[in-house]
Amino acid sequence: METQQDPCKLPRNGRRVILFPLPFQGHINPMLQLGSILYSEGFSITIIHTTLNSPNSCNYPHFEFCSFSDDGFSETYQPSKVADDIPALLLSLNAKCIVPFRDCLANKLMSNAQESKDSFACLITDAAWFIALSVANDFKLPTIVLLTDSIAASLSYAAFPILREKGYLPIQDFQLEAPVIEFPPLRVKDIPLLKTQDSNNADKFLSIRDNQIMASSGIIWNSFEDLEQVELTTVHQQYYLSIPVFPIGPFHKYFPAYSSSLLSQDQSSISWLDRQAPRSVIYVSFGSIAAINEIEFLEIAWGLANSRVPFLWVVRPGLGRGAEWLEPLPKGFLEMVDGRGYIVKWAPQQQVLAHPAVGCFWTHSGWNSTMESICEGIPMICQPYFADQMVNSRYVSHVWRVGLHLEGKLEREGIERAIRRVMVEADGQGMRERAMYLKEKVDICLQRGGSSYQSLGRLTDHILSL
Numbered sequence: 001m002e003t004q005q006d007p008c009k010l011p012r013n014g015r016r017v018i019l020f021p022l023p024f025q026g027h028i029n030p031m032l033q034l035g036s037i038l039y040s041e042g043f044s045i046t047i048i049h050t051t052l053n054s055p056n057s058c059n060y061p062h063f064e065f066c067s068f069s070d071d072g073f074s075e076t077y078q079p080s081k082v083a084d085d086i087p088a089l090l091l092s093l094n095a096k097c098i099v100p101f102r103d104c105l106a107n108k109l110m111s112n113a114q115e116s117k118d119s120f121a122c123l124i125t126d127a128a129w130f131i132a133l134s135v136a137n138d139f140k141l142p143t144i145v146l147l148t149d150s151i152a153a154s155l156s157y158a159a160f161p162i163l164r165e166k167g168y169l170p171i172q173d174f175q176l177e178a179p180v181i182e183f184p185p186l187r188v189k190d191i192p193l194l195k196t197q198d199s200n201n202a203d204k205f206l207s208i209r210d211n212q213i214m215a216s217s218g219i220i221w222n223s224f225e226d227l228e229q230v231e232l233t234t235v236h237q238q239y240y241l242s243i244p245v246f247p248i249g250p251f252h253k254y255f256p257a258y259s260s261s262l263l264s265q266d267q268s269s270i271s272w273l274d275r276q277a278p279r280s281v282i283y284v285s286f287g288s289i290a291a292i293n294e295i296e297f298l299e300i301a302w303g304l305a306n307s308r309v310p311f312l313w314v315v316r317p318g319l320g321r322g323a324e325w326l327e328p329l330p331k332g333f334l335e336m337v338d339g340r341g342y343i344v345k346w347a348p349q350q351q352v353l354a355h356p357a358v359g360c361f362w363t364h365s366g367w368n369s370t371m372e373s374i375c376e377g378i379p380m381i382c383q384p385y386f387a388d389q390m391v392n393s394r395y396v397s398h399v400w401r402v403g404l405h406l407e408g409k410l411e412r413e414g415i416e417r418a419i420r421r422v423m424v425e426a427d428g429q430g431m432r433e434r435a436m437y438l439k440e441k442v443d444i445c446l447q448r449g450g451s452s453y454q455s456l457g458r459l460t461d462h463i464l465s466l
């Protein structure tokens with residue numbers, strides 16, 4: 001389904017869609033990819049975004065960008081602490097942005113009306129912007145929600161009231177290994193808890209978010225039917241009963257990517273991979289938010305070195321708590337792995353995963369990373385840290401069986417064993433075969449008549465009908 005057409009020359013349908021991404025990498029990527037998909041369906045695209053982590057508009061000359069400042073939120077914002085209290089962070093971000101967002105949206109709607117440009121069809125908002133629906137309602141603009149999680153993770157958030165009623169929450173240490181009977185294959189420790197100082201914040205955040213989803217005109221997922229058929233059925237039957245849902249993923253496979261990366265992607269990763277044997281390399285990245293302590297950092301480094309498997313490791317500045325970059329590595333480490341290991345600050349991940357030299361992805365199980373790996377048929381070693389990563393990891397290891405979950409204390413011996421299991425042993429071969437099977441399913445769902453292709457058709461008609 002890839003196209004080489006100049007996007008600026010594609011025909012327009014006279015309707016404009018406003019997209020409102022949350023200002024974090026794992027949310028910006030799918031929202032801008034969705035913008036490209038809808039643009040190719042004929043819609044004009046406006047991106048409303050915060051000045052914090054603003055996307056690079058130069059990469060999208062065919063989109064219109066409108067920014068607003070966040071009323072002081074970014075003055076206290078510390079990227080390395082995002083995961084420490086996500087509910088408090090998102091409650092504060094939403095509270096600070098409601099007025100500037102309203103002003104920005106009002107200006108946009110007014111200026112277009114005055115210049116009699118395209119008519120606005122709807123606002124598509126990230127689910128975590130729970131101010132969006134009420135603001136858009138004031139302007140009589142319909143809202144569709146983009147859920148950047150898997151359908152399974154979205155369901156498990158929606159199920160929190162039931163999990164509480166059944167006694168799984170708050171989680172007790174002695175229950176961690178127990179199965180969540182109502183939600184196989186999750187165990188209690190896979191429930192996607194949001195780390196917070198105040199559990200009231202998490203409840204408040206999830207309940208406002210859920211109310212917004214329930215009141216929206218539709219839900220879009222970056223997933224596809226063949227991957228999450230059971231979960232999709234549950235959505236219809238038990239949760240978002242009368243809301244139209246559109247699993248149109250994987251978003252990034254529709255086109256050759258425009259980059260929505262906030263950090264510069266080190267292209268030398270690809271030239272390094274070009275010099276490696278097919279399927280010989282383990283790619284290691286823990287996404288844009290997860291942070292680890294120095295002991296974990298060293299165990300990862302020694303696990304990689306001792307495995308004797310070539311590795312490409314993304315050490316994002318801020319990955320190691322309290323470290324600028326690679327200072328915690330022992331003297332002589334880099335010389336020892338020279339030629340066999342390559343470390344970069346940020347990689348062109350989609351290109352890396354599509355490279356024939358890559359044989360395994362050691363990931364934090366963020367949903368974008370999981371999808372990107374599935375799309376290339378790459379088996380995973382999952383090391384989830386928080387929230388939906390727990391659910392994704394469980395599905396990768398126990399439902400789709402395309403990877404293993406690295407559990408327990410992070411130690412070099414366990415890491416070495418896991419790498420060998422996936423890269424060398426028969427077990428890993430089975431994971432790779434199943435991953436390749438899912439890759440074929442991806443190709444089919446995007447083709448004419450495939451499930452995502454059809455969902456996109458329904459989404460386009462739905463937006464035009466709003």
Ligand code: UDP
Pocket residue numbers: 025026027029261265285286287288289290314345346347348349350365366367368369370372
């Ligand atoms: N990513 C990237 N280069 C890197 C690491 C990650 O471009 O070196 C991209 C990756 O392709 C994905 C996103 O950053 O699209 C991370 O999103 P994900 O949901 O996996 O994790 P998060 O960062 O939200 O925890």
